[in-house]
Amino acid sequence: MSNINNNMQTQTSNSLHNAIMEAGSKVQAVKIILTGIDNDIYSTVDACPNACEMWKAIERLKQGESINVQHLETNLFWEFGKFTSLDGESLESYYSR
Numbered sequence: 001m002s003n004i005n006n007n008m009q010t011q012t013s014n015s016l017h018n019a020i021m022e023a024g025s026k027v028q029a030v031k032i033i034l035t036g037i038d039n040d041i042y043s044t045v046d047a048c049p050n051a052c053e054m055w056k057a058i059e060r061l062k063q064g065e066s067i068n069v070q071h072l073e074t075n076l077f078w079e080f081g082k083f084t085s086l087d088g089e090s091l092e093s094y095y096s097r
Contacts, residue, residue, distance in 0.1 A: 037045075041061055048054040085094045 044057045045054045048057055
């Protein structure tokens, strides 16, 4: 009987150890992920109830970033056009623009 109890304790101990190690790995993975994302993304993801909603929220954030980049590029192109002279344009007309 003592041998059976000892064997069960060993199995329980091993199972507990494995569960702790697995949980520790998951915690470490979460820490690594969280250190690599912005606070805006973290806040959005933290509010999601499941992985599917997290994925959709991140896609929306990334889509917004690409729109902002396009807007920035358009503004820079417009500003560049204001500071370049046109063919045949006089210095006076360039300066008055």
